Amino acid sequence: MAEKTFLSPAVSTREIDLSQPTTVQPSGVPAGVVGTARRGPAFVPVTVATFQDFIAKFGNTDGEAFGPLAMHEWMKNANAGTYIRVLGVGDGKARAASGKVTNAGFVVGAAKVQDNGQVGVNAKAYTGGQLGRAYVLGCFMSQSAGSQIFTDAGLQAPVNDSDRSNHSVPIVRGVLFAASGVVPTLSALTTQNNSPLEAGVLTDDDGTPQKRIHATQRGLAFGDVITGSGDKQEFIMLLNGHRISDSYGNVITASFDPLAPNNFVNVFNTDPTRIEDAGHYLYADWQVQRHQATITASYWSSFSDTQTFPADTQPKKYMAAFLLPSSGARDTAAASTTTTVGTVNLEGFEDRYQTAFSPFVISQKFGGRNENLFRVHALDDGQAGSDTFKITIENIVASNNENRKFGSFDLKVRRFDDSDLEPHVLEKFNKLDLDPTSDRFIGRVIGDTHTFYDFDKKAGAQKLVIDGKHPNVSQYIRIELSEKLENGSIDDSALPMGFRGLHHMVTSGSTAAIISDGAYGGNIHTPLFHGIASGSHADGAQAQVIHPVSRSYGDVPKYEQESYPNQRFVRKAMAHLNQLPIPMRETIHQGTGRRKTANPSFTWGIQFEEKKSLTDPNGHTRLNRSLRSFVRYLPRHLKSNQNILVGNNEGTPDVAGSILDADRYNNNLFSLEKIEVLTNSSNKPDVRQWPVAAYRRNGQALGTFNDVDGDSSSSGRLIDPSKDFTHLPSRKYLKFTFPLQGGFDGVNIFDEDKAKFRDNAVRREIDNASAQGGTAGPTVAAIRKAIDVLEEKSDVDIKLLVTPGLRHESITDYAMESTERRFDAMYIMDIEEKDTVSAFVTSSADQVINVSHTAARFASRNLDSSFAAAYFPDVVIQDPATKTNVQCPPSVAVLGAMSFNDSVAHPWFAPAGFNRGALGSVVESQVKLNQQNLDDLYEVDINPIATFGHTSDIVIFGQKTVLANKSSLDRVNVRRLLIEIRRRVKAVANTLLFEPNRASTLERFSALVSPILSQIQSQQGLDRFKVQIDTTTTTQADVENNTIRGKIFLQPTRTVEFIALDFVVTNAGTEI
Secondary structure (H helix, E strand, C coil), X not given: CCEECCCCCCCCXXXXXXXXXXXCCCCCCCEEEEECCCCCCECCCEEECCHHHHHHHHCXXXXXXXXXXXXXXXXXXXCCEEEEECCCCCCCCCCCCCCCCCCCCEXXXXXXXXXXXXEECCCCECCCCECCCEEEEEEEEEECCCCCCCCCCCCCCCCCCCCHHXXXXXXXXXXXXXXXXXXXXXXXXXXXXXXXXXXXXXXXXXXXXCXXXXXXXXXXXXXXXXXXXXXXXXXXXXXXXXXXCCCCCCEEEEECCCCCXXXXXXXXXXXXXXXXXXXXXXXXXXXXXXXXXXXXCCCCCCCEEECCCCCCCCCEEEEEEEEEECXXXXXXXXXXXXXXXXXXXXXXXXXXXXXXXCCXXXXXXXXXXXXXXXXXXXXXXXXXXXXXXXXXXXXXXXXXXXXXXXXXXXXXXXXXXXXXXXXXXXXXXXXXXXXXXXXXXXXXXXXXXXXXXXXXXXXXXXXXXXXXXXXXXXXXXXXXXXXXXXXXXXXXXXXXXXXXCXXXXXXXXXXXXXXXHHHHCCCCCCCCCCCCCCCCECCCCCCCEECCCCCCCCXXXXXXXXXXXXXXXXXXXXXXXXXXXXXXXXXXXXXXXXXXXXXXXXXXXXXXXXXXXXXXXXCCCCEXXXXXXXXXXXXXXXXXXXXXXXXCCCCCCCECCECCCXXXXXXXXXXXXXXXXXXXXXXXXXXXXXXXXXXXXXXXXXXXXXXXXXXXXXXXXXXCHHHHCCCHHHHXXXXXXXXXXXXXXXXXXXXXXXXXXXXXXXXXXXXXXXXXXXXXXXXXXXXXXXXXXXXXXXXXXXXXXXXXXXXXXXHHHHHHHHHHHHCCCEEEEECCCEECCCCECCCCCCCCECHHHHHHHHHHXXXXXXXXEEEECXXXXXXXXXXXXXXECXXXXXXXXXXXXXXXXXXXXXCCHHHHCECCCEEEECCCCCHHHHHHHHXXXXXXXXXXCCEEEEEECCCECXXXXXXXXXXXXXXXXXXXXXXXXXXXXXXXXXXXXXXXXXXXXXXXXXXXHHHHHHCCCEEEEEEECCCCCCCXXXXXXXXXXXXEEEEECCCCCCCCCCCEEECCEEEC
16 A cells, blocks of 8 residues: 655645545634544544544543544534544654564552652552563363353363363453462462461561561462352462551452452552552453353362351352463563473563454455454544454345355444444445445545554654545445455455454463472472562562462362372463453344244354353343453564464464464454354245254354254255355345454553643653653653644644643653744643642642642743743633533633634734633633732733633733743744744745746736735734845845745734723812
């Protein structure tokens, strides 16, 4: 595809308008706003015409983010606004050779920023603990009676054993992150009297600290689950090293049962910002209903402990749960070979933001092979694209025209959490086809344009790139065409028939990525956390060794008995660790027994609704929450070492028993060709028998199965694309749905300030530069990169710039200097605030702002620019969406005043005072200013926002720039006047490019400029002006250098800011 870059022989300006389709086109010069948003493209300046267009692209206001509020204020009176959304880009530079992006994302269990703003030891954990790790939580399961959940997925049987039915399967049920200093384990005791390892180092007889802590009750990597009749599927997690609090304990009793009140999702911590408070964080979970599979340790563990339970039940405790880190050392990975699967890194999420994508949609088989057709990418960068919508392909029609074999199909964009019975369709594209020359070609109708900022170029070469042939029409997605489809080498009769397997975790194999002998220190009797690990602690101390723990009943499971026949122990058991098979719709019927009816509303492919029961799997409309975990980001950015997540890799060979091919993994490739139907006498699908049609995940037809009347002798076959897609009665049943996956915000989810790009994060990164990156820190670098994008005049045109809520000088100075380099825009600055003890004001509610200290701090910065203006204090505005009052930085309200000023007057009018500076949307100001406050602020070039006794209006009461020396340019309206004149004159000058450089051209230039200035003069912007563009300003040397030079002399109209009145009292009355 062609790559377009922004080059011009002279100065040219254009807007990147991604707001289509819209009924109103942007008009006028926009303001540029940098901020966060719920959704939308990142680091691409998008110009919209209305706030409704902004909502369509970026989502509504949320009662918190300042950027969308600023856009709302500006768009009240403007017809063009440009927004640039920020996400995590680390240091903003190209990837390292390893694939990591410096300072991007997060590393699980790393030391966090503490309350003092410095990276430090986890105060919620006891000292001396190791850095936290990522763990796979799971349990051994066997499919329930009548269920085929594991058999259909083709999960591998243990080596050298032919009796598959008796073997439970280790299934991943969750991904858990531990805080620094915390080691989670599972209880393997017969009672719940567990005491996790908490307190510190014991001492020897001579008083010296021991490096080995001896405790008998601290859990293992494997733990008990209550199973059997009347069971609760309960297990106990111990948080070794975690200090208990009123809100969080260190012994958690949880259940694997999705319906249990204490299901692990309900009792584990699911807020990443509370990871140190809770000691852990549940990142992903996969739920298994009891009718699908039950927890057993059959084959792997023969020991159970019968407890004293109610008389009518006899549940048992089996050592059937596990909690395992990846096999390598923390935050490391290794490359795979042809004989071994490389160790994976489940801690390192050091990647910039990623955009969600779907698996490739595939054709029917040609020569025994499905061809890739296209895949779908979200237009929303980051996590929003993963769990916001899904795709349905329907109305698939084969061609009956011998001269044109291309068929057609429809594509729907639907809400992720809707149901087939209650669909919420966001967009629909009808009668698409796969003919690149057709007007209905999918790439042409939906669009295939990828607009992005190329961070992987070297410094100085990074730029906006537009890649693709067809402009995007969809508000949500773009299409990536396969190379074969694009060049027309796929059979014309190809139809969208299914999709490749989703990306999956690398878990299984005889060299399993999740566990290895090294993790046990070479001793299978030793729990996973064995040995002294130096240099890997939050405080640099040597690790404390966790010793083996004996079960109190004197027995150990088979997988811990090295001498057991066939050596079936941990290593062998965990070689079969698998993700849960992604749920496919197995039937499209409603009801049970002979009351079954086929419902054409149901789509095949991934079933997003919970499966109610084996006999009525389509009875629920509630979203299966596991789908959010299936599509959630896991690291896949490493270039040479093995990634934990793999996919788009059809044909990849197995390695040491590990299935890497995403199509074959759990038989996750979906195709309508795997649907078995009963046929009529014409060998067409029998319409009456669609209620018993079934998806065969393994692609093997049963041949005969019960029809709707219970007759078991009926003959079936798999869907045949050459016959069945011209069969009108069957067409309504042949459709499928699939998700997008892998969106990632690229931020540190454990640090709320960093994740939301707040000013506090900026300050901490600068103040704690050695640990948090300084100007290369993730918050500072991202905001600065967004400013860089807006500085490029060939990409975007703006007349104002705001970075709402970002006050630190590392941002505000950078933005001010950027507008100076642009020379055609002005920066509205939010300033740092100081409290009564002259400390910087953060988000702390108990800090009281002091005006004099704030003014003194601002004065100490010695700013000197006419391209920036500062305002104070914060204001309260009602959020239009949430209807809550939000304390906002002044730039939000000031941007609204600028918009109003320009709509009722002109940029050269002062946006201040009771006429044009009244802030109608402001509920109140944060600080009530007295006359001394006003004087202190205005003296140091801070424009006050104030109220006055004679009116309830809150107004901007100043219009100074931060220019140090007294000049006409120390006023906002004058700077904006010159910016406007420059912009208009520049537009005229562009019409003369490449014209002959002679006297007549100079006269024409002068004649074009003078009316512009005359009009501004008539509109009270200028008192006088003079244009001089002739041979006295353009010399012969200029002519030879292809240059025209001119001079324009301006005398701006000054505003009234100070009125002095003398009152004289006489016997006759008062005179003024």
